[in-house]
Amino acid sequence: MPDIIFDYKSFLKTVPNRPGSYRMYSDENTVIYVGKAKDLKKRLSSYFLKEINLKTRALIEHIHHIEFTVTFSEAEAFILENNLIKKYQPHYNILLRDDKSYPYLVLSKGKHPGLYYYRGRKKIDCEYFGPYPDVSAAKDSLKLLQKLFPIRQCADTVYSHRSRPCLMAQIGKCLAPCVPMSEAAYKNYMQQVDYVRMFLKGQNQDVLNDISSKMEQHAANLEFEDAAKLRDQLLSLRRVQESQSVSGDLMFDMDVIGHDEEQDLCCNHVLFIRKGRIIGTRSYYSQCNLTDDNDALSAFVSQFYLSDMRAGMYPKEIITDTPVADDKSLCEAIKKISGKDVVFLSNVRSERAKYLKLARENARASLTAKLADKSTAKRRIDDLEKLIGLQGIEHMECYDISHTMGENTVASCVSFNREGPDSANYRRFNIECITPGDDFAAMHQVLTRRFKDPTEGIIPDVVFIDGGRGQLKQAEEVIGDIFSKVKVKPPLIVAVAKGEGRKEGLETLIRGYTREEIHLSLSDPALQIVLHIRDESHRFAITGHRHKRQKARSHSVLENIQGIGPKRRQALLKNLGGIREVMNASVEELKKVPGISESMAQMIYDELHSL
Template identity: 30%
Template sequence: MAAKPELQEQINRLPHQPGVYRYFDDEGIIYVGKAVDLRKRVSSYFTKQDHNKKTQQLVKNIKRIEFTIVNSESDAFLLENNLIKQHQPKYNILLKDGKTYPYLLLTKERFPRLIPTRNKQPGDGQYFGPYANQSGLNVLLELIRALYPLRTCTYNLSPENVEAGKFKVCLEYHIGNCKGPCENKEDEATYNQYIQQIRQILNGDLRLPKQYFRERMTAAAQEMQYELAHQFKQKLDKLDEFQAKSTIVNASLTNIDVFSIASNEKAAFVNYFKVMNGSIILTQNLELTKKLDESDGEILAPLIMQLRQEYESEAKEILTNVPVGDLPLPGVTVTQPQIGDKRKLLELSIKNVLYLRKEKESMNEKGKDVNEVRIMEQIKKDLRLKELPKHIECFDNSNFQGDNPVSAMVCFRNARPSKKDYRHYHVKTVVGPNDFDTMYEVITRRYRRLVDEGASLPQLVIVDGGKGQLSMAVKALKDLNLWGQIPVIGIAKRLEEIYVPNDPLPLYIDKKSESLRLFQRMRDEVHRFGITFHRKTRDDATLKTELTDVKGLGPVTADKLLSKFKSVKKIKELTEAQLVAEVGKAKAKVLLNYFDQQETPTS
């Protein structure tokens, strides 16, 4: 595709030097690239004939070209990476994560605490991580808390505060999870030994903690303190169990990053291993949508930079399965090992990334097979409908001992939830727990409204219930002169039984049928939707008491007082000091003023 004259002029002015080029359309930057030779690289977009459709579309949209000369290919890499992050061009591959990763913080204070956090604040202490997911962090945190009696309170345990007796031990002390440093029951030197071992564990080295517990176990056994020895043995077993679950590669392989990539026409899949002290301490899988005809090396190179930055890796060696060029990482070697333990480690990463690609491709194929049209065709066949049920509505009633009756309707379009069409109903004409009359009211209200608005009617209506609810739905449709226009069925509680009008015997649909699966999904959805609404309605009614009329007192405070004292009468009997203790000075004053203004005296 030849360049337009105005673009060709710009290309002719490009130097034969390394740099970064930027393509613009009428709205802004659409692509950023780097090149060893700017003129040759940019020219290739307009002279090569074998571009894929996406690249051809990019070239069609280019209206203007800008460039920046740099000193080296390494500098071009850095500048390209920064510009892509800043402008997020349409045709560049972007790793849009957006999430904050969890860390473990060992606080900088006397008797340090170990706490999970997603907010990294310099000066708070030593951070470990980040971790790829919360579950991995939780496993590590549970292990450490099982091994060491760390405090969890936020007290300022300065020597002066502890000596002054400002604090009291809490439940954690009484159940054995903490040794009570707040009351000077814990030796600081021993506690700091724990912290030293915890640092080792968080750095992936279990040798010092295992040695510590092994020595304590042996010493306790020699002194015939067998119960204590058993406790140390249990902690040693926990460390062995944790280490057994870790992927051990080779003790000689320390501080290595491993990256592998596999791709197809549409997407690229990347696996990342972080190896420390012979074990894989972190693994991450990524899927990225391809934008142009990028090679695996072009995709992987910026990802290596970004993942190392996000996971704060300082590894001096990187293993990859494809060449990635010269990365701007001074002192770091990048290799594609062919033999030995490093090759085995790389092959493990490749095995993971190939499995990820296969799994995603399989899911996509299944998604193509299980399509909405086939499901609707199956429903039409099972229920002997005249037309395809593209629009289905399902109803359910909810009440608690006859109080606060409500109803709910969920709508599925093309066999998928259409949540904007979901509806709640407060029952208006029915007194007491009467599902039949409730169903009649709600069906009447729903379809009278659709008729009045001239809206399209569903091709199938489902009511949650047996013959009774179904007969009331039929009656409502007949009274609206809609009978015969909308097919309606009832679902019995076991879900295998489908009731149709004018047939005393239920219709049994194959349990494996996609029709029944969709009906079950709709029933579960309407039940969830209705129960949520009913709970809110019931809670609102429960909170409506004399206290909710008090200006300046919110429902949370009212609920708190009623939960504890059970009645307004008992709340009125509280002294000012008791009220202050419960709700604070400001709200206590509001309540006392309100009670003083009431005509009925307190007793």
């Protein structure tokens, strides 16, 4: 039994034999583990037995004190545990880091309803279909529906201002409700809207039967062209149904979860099956930092299905690799949240067994790919450490400058750790008050601003500079001057100079101060990670520069004139016909614009002609 500072014997005497949730603290305020129990006293006592596993041992060695909350039932303990995990994000719990809302397809209301992709709260007055497991599943469905049913997918602002059919109408993917329609055409459009509604509700066969019936009516009335259009639509629908339907009678909603673990990394791959079709799949990864309170699959399932973001995504059946711990209590908790009955199955046969096998294979493949990425990243970092003679690299940064002919200069700072990009620490800097096109001065400014207080924040182990000896000299001056004044270890500086013809793989690495040059081939893992960091820095700088350039282009010179607000700018442009006409207008012409006095017209004229 390890040495424990926490007086667990006295504490356990106060714990009741009731269901509830408990929180373990490493100090007065830091929660390190959240759990739930049918019997709090028995569960908490089990942590302090003589025979415990290594993970539990590591946990209890850090316990400062324990708090608990008694609940009426184990189902309520499930819900409370889930809420507390989301609130505290404890170190020793499996954390499901996925707070994105699920996407929907929505059918708008009005004279000519449209079909759209939507993500967010249900605050717009539309018919909602979904939610879908991921964005790609929703957008793929939207593309498919556009091929099958020619209703509009344009925004209402576009639809209300069009006077002639758009390209989608010309290629047969929209019935062009934006232009005047005959009564027969309007009825046809609304019929297509009904078909979309039925299709999204899973009433595929009803749609097929209705289209088939109408095709026969047109053929009987010798309306062969209309009959041919319906025939093509019918064939398309049947092909879709054949490619998406499953054999057997599993025409209801279910989730199938395949689970795999390796090297303390867990992967849960979920197949989302709705109305007998796989509408999407998704892999969820987590660190297996749990105690023996629950197995990794049960911990994932309880968090996943008790999440607020699961609203509307509850299936009739949830099929798992192995039995879920406390599945009855979990079902009760789900019903309290959603009002829906679900059932957990594990020992399945026939079609369900085929889907479970598929989910397992996907989990194994996803986990293998994830581990391969991690091992590749580790190998690259290890090689880089050997190359530059610096052990224990945890944090790296790269700096790049981007501009167009010296204008709208932007500097980027991208951050990498041992696992790859650390986007939370990416930063952009707008460079000002320098000679246009002076990359050396830009580099000097960005590094001065980044390391103005080296005693605060993260100090990288390595700083990469995208550039040659000139940019490297600026980095040496700035970092050398700043860090010489404080007792903080300065980062190692490495410049990444482009090779002949700017071809990738011909770069030269130049160490700071010593100016030692390092030449590597593209197959070298160390160069691969350096190029990855450099390219990411370049991409981030270019993106920031383009945004700034676009904003500058959309900026009107009238916005710089004091006293000219949005209404007066609009009046000037509307009455004179555009910014060029405003620039060429005389004072007499300017003062004729409503809301523009003679003195204001003179001020506008003077400001525009002083540029």
